Amino acid sequence: MQRYFAIYKPYLVLSQFTSTEGKKTLADYFDLPADVYPVGRLDHDSEGLLLLTNDAQVNQRLLNPKHKHEREYWVQVDGLVTTDAVRQLQNGVVINIDGKPYKTAKAKVEIFPASPDVSERVPPIRFRKSIPTSWLKIVLTEGKNRQVRRMTAHVGFPTLRLIRYRIEQLTLNGMQPGDLIPMNKAVFYALLKL
Template identity: 65%
Template sequence: MRYFFINKPYGCLSQFSAVEGKKTLADYFKVPRDVYPVGRLDHDSEGLLLLTNDKTLNHRLLDPGFAHEREYWVQVDGAITGEAIAQLQSGVIINIDGKAHHTLPCRAMVFETAPPVPDRDPPIRFRKEIPSPWIRMILTEGKNRQVRRMTAKAGFPTLRLIRYRIEQLELGKMQPGEIIELSENTICKKLFYDAH
């Protein structure tokens, strides 16, 4: 079994198969042919993504019954309020495939200073008169575009989204496009044993 974790760049699809006019994982990462991403990050999201040929790991990370932590660093449009943070923490109602979904309680907090993140290419639009603070959100569920839907519902749309951590596996100082191969023992320790 092979295990890789990557920092997926902005503007890259979470797949290896080619799509005309779009960059895919194959443009950045060389891995064995039977290795695939576990879950996905949207084209316009960045950060930690696991690649493996271990179907058991795939099941354990994607099955909602195993509710594992995912930490996101989110840059939002506007000076987010304490009321909006409380709303995110207690859960909001978002639309998933035409159905209302009440998100599970999560942890959300504002970064006092901007976190150390690599520059994005292209950068987000900059408007001097409107603040664009960063918040940290820690979720145990992963619905389609959930973080973006949640911040929009709270009144502060997402400008930039980075998945920083899955359980104890962190991006650290990895740059977009970097890849690290890990042993099965390390993956299990970081994702399952150290977490609970």
């Protein structure tokens, strides 16, 4: 039987069910059938929407570079972001991937006018009165390793917190870290435009 889940992966949790390093894994939060696995991944120090399924077609389609699908990230960065930095991110910047320069594809980037309504992170972001932070909404159609962090660092605003909020039309709306939502195939496929 094919199974489909959307989860809110907490901060400092690996996007897998086992660890040889003693780090927390998805198995510490979710009791799922043994044949269910994550589609793609979120870094240990990132949080947010992660898809799990035992439907191999989903993995093939979403991880195929020819199948462009939107991923929306909410990113808290160090400092007050400038319009020039936003423009650079929108047009694509050159980052280092596997030791080689890589020009990122054009992205949709905007500055949140106020902090978005997100759950508190545990442990919390370090707070420094003298250095403000900004929140960005970054929408990508590609997913290189640690791409968002490399992009914001390239324009001078290191990432403090990274939340994947949306994949296509499937969002974290109403979810908290550690939440799991089982879904049926028709809805899952429709929301992901598969």
